[in-house]
Amino acid sequence: MPLLWTGLIFVLLKLSHVGPVAQWPWWGVLSPLFAAVVWFEWLETPLGRHRAATRAQGGAALHRRRLPARFGDRTGRH
Numbered sequence: 259m260p261l262l263w264t265g266l267i268f269v270l271l272k273l274s275h276v277g278p279v280a281q282w283p284w285w286g287v288l289s290p291l292f293a294a295v296v297w298f299e300w301l302e303t304p305l306g307r308h309r310a311a312t313r314a315q316g317g318a319a320l321h322r323r324r325l326p327a328r329f330g331d332r333t334g335r336h
Contacts, residue, residue, distance in 0.1 A: 261290045261291070261293050261294035261297065262290075262291065262294050264290040265287075265288065265289075265290035265291035265294065268282075268287045268288075268290060269287060269288070269291075272284070272287045
């Protein structure tokens with residue numbers, strides 16, 4: 259997430275012609291955004307960080323989906 263915020267700030271500074279960022283080439287301004295894409299698409303999965311995020315967001319829903327399959331559907335519907 260810090261890479262995304264840094265990239266956004268760099269783009270805003272470049273478009274506003276503020277500070278030394280205005281003199282940077284576009285590839286330098288956009289490099290944090292490219293690094294964020296590399297991180298989220300290729301590096302996060304092998305490092306296992308996506309598991310913690312999915313567990314925190316969807317753990318309860320996943321649990322509710324697995325229970326009927328494990329113990330049988332006890333709602334009376336077959």
